[in-house]
Amino acid sequence: MRTHLCGELRPDQIDQTVTVAGWVNKRREHSQHLAFVDLRDHSGIVQCVVDNSVDVRSEYVVKITGTVTARPEGTTNDSLGTGQIEITDVTVEVLSAAEPPPFPLDDRADDVDEMVRLRHRYLDLRRERMQRNLRVRSQVNTAVRAAMIRQQFVEVETPMLMPATPEGAREFIVPSRQRPGSFYALPQSPQLYKQLLMVGGVDRYFQIARCLRDEDLRADRQYEFMQLDMEMSFVEVDDVLNAVEQTVLDAAELVTGERPDPVQRITWHDAMNTYGIDKPDLRFGMELVELTGVFASTDFKAFASAESIKGINAKGAAADWGRNKLDGLTDTAKSFGAKGMVWMKVGSDPESGDLSLDSPVAKFLSDVEQKALIDRTDAESGDLLLLIADDWLTTCEVLGELRNRLGRPPVSQGPYRYVWVVDFPLFVGVDDATGLPRPGHHPFCHPHPEDIGLLDDPEKMASDPMSVRAWAYDLVLNGWELGSGSIRIHDAELQQKVFAILGIDEVEAEARFGFFLNPFRYGAPPHGGFAYGIDRLAAILAGEENIREVIAFPKPQSGLDPMTAAPGEIDAEILRELGLRVLPQTD
RNA sequence: GGUCCCGUAGUGCAGUCUGGAGUGCACGCCGCCCUGUCAAGGCGGAGGUCGCGAGUUCAAAUCUCGUCGGGACCGCCA
The missing domain is CATH 3.30.930.10 (Bira Bifunctional Protein; Domain 2)
Structure with missing residues (x-):
């Protein structure tokens, strides 16, 4: 039907007769007998010079045959891959007429209410961003599968209908028709089966598996999601880590063209102690500083009895944090279990350059303690210090939360x-x-x-x-x-x-x-x-903050599908066959 | 189950704090004009249950309560 994709035409094809097909991205009318039609397919956009008597409008599906021609001097468009050429002397065949789309199908849709996009996801998917994201996802799957096969893993499909187990995540339940009153569950993961595959001598198993969990949705959680699921026999920890590492490095390399550094290792204890969280973001510092010893014999009551005292130094952040915002941050700290939070702004004497601490609690701390605190945290004028005193785990966790809030770049922002x-x-x-x-x-x-x-x-x-x-x-x-x-x-x-x-x-x-x-x-x-999670990996590699952006048909937080209206009621006859009766809603 | 934020033409917004006629803006849409545009340009036009329901008021997009929908997060996700 077509000879080329829209976005691949280049000066190389000048004078060739080509046929392209796609959607009308834009029509610019100039007179009765001249208009420009930007034709779009997944590969990009090409400009076609048409007679304006042909009635094509936004999102019409058309087939255009014509001659690739160099654009006249001064009319090239450097922002388009095809900007050096255009298609002229065309015949236009309308394959499908189209109503105007309910939202713009370009970058402006990034600002459109996500529900509008999801309600018309098939239109949203025409956009460059979604086309790119789906292709990133496909590349991730490709790289992951190839890396597993290369390492002698065997791809095995496991059942979607399995016994319900009370452990772990809430499951989606499927009623049995042949045994009314009995139920299958959809797998929250293939855990059970993959271990039995090891008993079965498969040795190395993998599956890019759909998993389902009936838990509340988030930016990084959907009811159904894809996992690279793998299991190996006769191995130790290093073997598993090395095998998995190949897949995620390959995926990043295929998507970005650059292989990330080998995966670092850190123990859980060190992660908690240094970053205050078991999923540390290593792209920025602001590490937790051990201060328990500094206040070993302090008179400050809140510190005197604490098992662990640590702090973080938000470099240069003092000016950004007024009293109100610090109060809010203190509330945040408390909501994560802290009894309180001590903040200190580091200032300096204009004459001597000596550093001083501006804080409601500074007066309770001795000069020696203040000096040691400045020393340990590498404090400079303009820094903001946040201190937590509690049991070790609480101190770490609260500071880890504060560290992320103060310093963490968007998840998608490199490096990986x-x-x-x-x-x-x-x-x-x-x-x-x-x-x-x-x-x-x-x-x-x-x-x-x-x-x-x-x-x-x-x-x-x-x-x-x-x-x-x-x-x-x-x-x-x-x-x-x-x-x-x-x-x-x-x-x-x-x-x-x-x-x-x-x-x-x-x-x-x-x-x-x-x-x-x-x-x-x-x-x-x-x-x-x-x-x-494949969705999470694909989202980060696609530069997205939200896994919905790398899923063709995701669900919003409510779990209700705005496009298909699922879930819906079903026929009474089907319920009867399943031996089910729907009870009235109770509050 | 909880906390916070959002809801005004098809889309994105202003207006809401401080109540006074749907007062607007941009894009899109429809019609006409226009021979080199590329988020084209000019002229004209259509398009609104201000999410929904109560309440307060002479008067509600605006204030109050409730409700529905959406988002971020906590709980939850062994």
Whole structure:
């Protein structure tokens, strides 16, 4: 039907007769017998010189045959790839007429209400930005799949209909027609199946898998999303990290043309201690500064009894933060669990150049303490210091939040800084209700061998369960968690020990996890794996702040599809066949 | 479940704080003119339940309450 794409025509094709097809991006009328039609397809735009008697308007679908001609002197357009040429002596065939689109299909649509775009997503997709994003996403999939295949991974599809499991994320439920009253669940991840594939001797499995979670939506979360899901047998942590690393570096290289640096590694403890968060954004500094020792014998009551005192230095930020904004920041700190926040603006004496601290609490701090504080934080005139005193974890977490708020660039703004966060704690604190440790990841995570001895120390487990590290790791990119994984427990005795600590006895373990763990009795290889979000990776590589921008048909925060109106009611007959009855709404 | 922000022609906005006739702007759309434009230009025109519902008031886009829709975040996402 066509000989060329619109955007690929160049002076090389001058004098050739070509046929292009696409949408009318713009018509500029000049007289009865002259008009310019910008014809657009996914590759770009080319100008066609037409007789104005032909009735083509915005978004008409047309086929144009004509001669590629050099543009007359002074009429070239450098902002267009095809700007040196135009198509003349054309015949125009209207393939489809079109109503005017409800919003402009160019950059101006970036400012249009997202609901309007989603309601007419098929029009939004015609835009250059969306065309580019879908192609970035396709490149990510391509690079990831190629990297896995290259490393001898086997692509296996796992079921979408699986048993409901009460653990973890809320699941989407599918009623069974053949067994009314029984239900499938859609997979929140292929976790169960991929470990059984290891028992099944597949050795190296991967899948670009659709996962579904019925949890509230966010900028980085949709009901359904794609993950690179992988699992390997006879491996240790490094093997998994290295295999995954190839996929994300390849993806970034294919999209951007540049291979990022090898992925850095940091332990969970160091990440918390230095950045105050388990998904640190390494693109900027403002690291947490240890100050507990500085105030070891302070008279300032808020600091005197604190287990941990740390601070951050927002360089040159003092002038940007007035009293009101600092009060707001203090409220933010409190909302993340701090008892309070100390701020100090660094000033200097115009005569001597000596630094001074302007703060409501400065008068409670000795000269020695103030000097040490300035010294430790590398403070200069104009800096803003924020200090938190609390238990270690709270101090870190609050400062990590403040650090991100004060210093973090947009997630999409380069460079790409991947980081592995390793040695996550096996347990995340103690459940208030039961007094038992709570699993950090899932209860099948392999404890760090150096810490397995701690599991037999009831006193340690009661007082400090977080000291047990796991062979669990996260992959982080520019402050976004891409995914996580672990080495799994394959040894029944160790599994039982972990269950015991979590307060799960044999009967309960059998009831909750039996279908999953019993196959391990037939010989499970040591194995581990990983999964990360393709949508998130594609969004960051496409320069987007929101995964909806790299998904063809995403849902807004409500989960209601503005284009198809899903979810909707269904026929009473279908409900009857499924043995379902809809109850009246209750409040 | 919670906190904060937003809702005015097809689209993007101003007007809302301080109530006074839908008072406007830009783009788009429709018609006419125009032979070198490229987010063309000129002239003319159409287009509005100010999200919806109550309340206060002589009078509500504007104030109050409720509700619906959207967004960011917290909870949640083992």
